[in-house]
Amino acid sequence: MPVILRPSQALRLWQQVCLSEVRGAMPDLTERQMAILLTIYLDPPPHTVRGLAEKLNVTKPVITRALDTMSGLKFVKRHRDASDRRNVLVRRTVEGALFVERFGDVVVARAAELSL
Amino acid sequence: MPVILRPSQALRLWQQVCLSEVRGAMPDLTERQMAILLTIYLDPPPHTVRGLAEKLNVTKPVITRALDTMSGLKFVKRHRDASDRRNVLVRRTVEGALFVERFGDVVVARAAELSL
DNA sequence: AAAGATCGTTTCGGCCCCGTATCTTTGCCG
DNA sequence: CGGCAAAGATACGGGGCCGAAACGATCTTT
Numbered sequence: 598m599p600v601i602l603r604p605s606q607a608l609r610l611w612q613q614v615c616l617s618e619v620r621g622a623m624p625d626l627t628e629r630q631m632a633i634l635l636t637i638y639l640d641p642p643p644h645t646v647r648g649l650a651e652k653l654n655v656t657k658p659v660i661t662r663a664l665d666t667m668s669g670l671k672f673v674k675r676h677r678d679a680s681d682r683r684n685v686l687v688r689r690t691v692e693g694a695l696f697v698e699r700f701g702d703v704v705v706a707r708a709a710e711l712s713l
Numbered sequence: 714m715p716v717i718l719r720p721s722q723a724l725r726l727w728q729q730v731c732l733s734e735v736r737g738a739m740p741d742l743t744e745r746q747m748a749i750l751l752t753i754y755l756d757p758p759p760h761t762v763r764g765l766a767e768k769l770n771v772t773k774p775v776i777t778r779a780l781d782t783m784s785g786l787k788f789v790k791r792h793r794d795a796s797d798r799r800n801v802l803v804r805r806t807v808e809g810a811l812f813v814e815r816f817g818d819v820v821v822a823r824a825a826e827l828s829l
Numbered sequence: 830a831a832a833g834a835t836c837g838t839t840t841c842g843g844c845c846c847c848g849t850a851t852c853t854t855t856g857c858c859g
Numbered sequence: 860c861g862g863c864a865a866a867g868a869t870a871c872g873g874g875g876c877c878g879a880a881a882c883g884a885t886c887t888t889t
Contacts, residue, residue: 602821653732705720
């Protein structure tokens with residue numbers, strides 16, 4: 598069940614969502630942070646720094662820093678892997694789930710408003 | 714003709730588009746810059762600094778700086794208003810139109826890939 | 830023409846992100 | 860054990876964006 602979307606609708610949707618986020622007072626995540634957060638909440642665990650770095654095609658420090666920031670926001674939690682202590686497993690939080698859920702609702706609402 | 718989208722589809726779409734942008738080598742615009750650029754290309758002209766600032770609910774320096782950056786990328790052009798020289802009219806460029814068009818195509822493509 | 834309002838820009842100090850290189854901890858294997 | 864590899868974090872210099880305030884240029888009003 599692909600979603601059918603014309604380019605003008607896609608652009609208008611993106612604009613409306615960006616405007617909603619910019620106008621609102623929500624914490625301002627960068628595109629990379631957003632990609633990481635959504636991957637953690639949509640793709641099946643476990644999530645490691647290395648795995649995320651490979652999936653996003655960025656270096657490991659990028660992931661570490663993004664996790665620092667999003668840990669500060671309580672959107673994710675770090676957890677040492679017991680079976681291999683070198684690994685850090687990234688886990689979801691209630692606050693992060695709420696943020697992601699709210700964001701999805703914003704996209705759905707703006708999509709429903711499209712008319713063209 | 715609203716676009717029907719379920720939350721899980723909306724989030725997956727956003728993730729896939731963010732991943733496409735992060736992985737690619739395209740110039741990295743902030744959420745604010747994206748909102749400004751899309752507004753310039755989707756909403757009818759004329760576009761002024763003050764008008765954009767009000768529409769995004771941000772201060773004027775935010776707009777000035779974003780226009781500086783996007784002018785450097787050739788995505789927009791500044792143009793003094795002849796009838797009131799205090800105003801700056803923001804105009805579109807070929808490069809900007811190409812960038813916006815390509816971005817819309819990315820969103821459409823990722824939407825078409827959704828399955829859930 | 831002088832005073833005041835409007836528009837966009839600039840300045841300032843501060844913060845966060847970037848990429849590269851280096852470091853620490855941990856696991857692996859001879 | 861000792862050396863090496865792997866995972867993640869940290870250090871460093873650089874650059875961009877931030878909000879608030881001050882600035883110069885241009886209308887508008889009186």
